[in-house]
Amino acid sequence: MMHYDEKVINGIHTQGSRGIVGFMLEKLSKQDPRIIAAYADVGSRFGLIQKMNGSGLQVSIAEQSLIGIISGLCHEGFIPFGVAYAPFITMRAADQIRMSIGEMGLGIKLIGGSAGLVSGNLGAASMALDDIAMMRAIPNITVLSPADCFEAAKMIETASVLDGPFYIRLTGGINIPRIYYKDFDYRIGKADIVAEEGRDVVIYASGMQVYSSVKAVEMLKNDGIGCTVVNMSSIKPIDEKMICSLSDIRLAISIEEHNVIGGLGSAVADVLAAHSKSQKLVKIGIIDEYPKPDTYENLLNKYGLTSEKIYMNIKNLLQ
């Protein structure tokens, strides 16, 4: 197990959403030589070419091959991580993933960078807004989206020691605000309450939207509105117990950089429905469309995913 002291944690927080991948896989592969990082012409972007040496495998711009190759590595007893940008490692290679993880049950680990809106200036082609929906429907898989670099580090480490298949969805860019300052006990399937200011509203968020939600809740607090923010970094399995325990709050909101169809909000709605909870749930995210190219900031603003917009939205909903 990695030891996370203050210095290490501070170092982790400077890595950014992609750099953290190379940072962790280098350390983990030195501990366990079965760990291999295969990447589809994005090795330099994730710090893998610089750090992985003999434990890295360049597969070229070929995400379908990437999944097939890491599946073959897994078949031979390695612990392979496949790394690419989120839309390409999920949708482009969906059939390979379906067969490898769903059918063969292979424990491959997938890391999708730049998920959500962060690559918005490149257009919808480069945005992953449907990856959760697609991956969540694959049997056996664990789908995670970290709230900050430290949680990402914990997830990568956990994926490397557990047998099963993983999809780790990384949102945000180089500057990732902190949610977690100290070492903590990370558990898959466990949601985490990161702000507890009252029970007027409960916010379910994942990825970068956890931070935006926490900031919005601080503003709402000044207006006398008490909110609870839950980091839903484990999207599958989902923390049903947590969702049920907060279902007596009159308004629930899900916030995600994903289509409101099939994402975190849908996963929360599944739980509420299965347990006959009548809690109102408002899903904030991309409203079933592919955006035109724009900056990350403009797109977040457009879909109500900034702390100011979340604040306004909740104020309006409560009126």
Add this chain to the structure above:
Amino acid sequence: MDINKISDIANGMREDIVEMCYRLGNNAAHLGGCMSLVELLAVLYYGHLRFDINDLKSEFRDRVIMSKGQGSIAMYSAMHRVGIIKNLSEVGSLLGERNIYYKQTVRNINYGIEFSSGSLGQGLAYAVGIAWALKKKNNNTSKVYIVLGDGECDEGSVWEAASLAGHLKLDNIVVLVDRNNLQIDGFTCTINRMNMMEERWSAFGFNAVTIDGHNISEIDRALSFTSHGKPYAVIADTIKGKGISFAENEAEWHQNVLTDELYKKAMLEIRGNNYDAL
């Protein structure tokens, strides 16, 4: 290499295939694409494949990837004839929760099935991963044999992986292309003309050779070749439905139902009897 022995195995495999296809009843079976593979797999399994019958997971076994899932039943027939499958009854109905063998392979390494097939074009990338892993493990003994259909080569993912296999100089990969010239909608030349197949594989960095895929000594010679520094591709010219008059070169026998009558006819033909003369 004992040609008569292999020839007997091939005949036995054809009987096995008809038997297994018949068991599928109205669910239909891939009779055509299994029959085209018989000699290729007979020579591979009997003459070349490294396996330990008592330890099918042995590290130093050769890996067989049936990428062309429609050839799965032919693979079981070869496994039966070399004793990996002791009795054809183990294959069962090829359906249901409790089976091991299905009409398209379902990965089960305890039984020598390395890969789940059925979604065409995925086996070669998987083979590249295995081949790279073997080298990483310093296993210079095992080879990775992968069976592709010529129709399957329509899939772009085949060439994506082929290019990388060549680039990485994975000389432990042996690609076997079953060129039976037929796919569901008809002759491959009318659907997507894959001319210059040997040159294509060469261009992707393979040593490539074209052979008669029903000629036992030609197959044996091709499989005896050891490729150094390059993966190896054997393009085997075959006949879909080979050995069964009503199925030979008939696209409808890609997957079809063996009725009681056709089952008898097929068995009689394989055993050298003319059904019409009876």
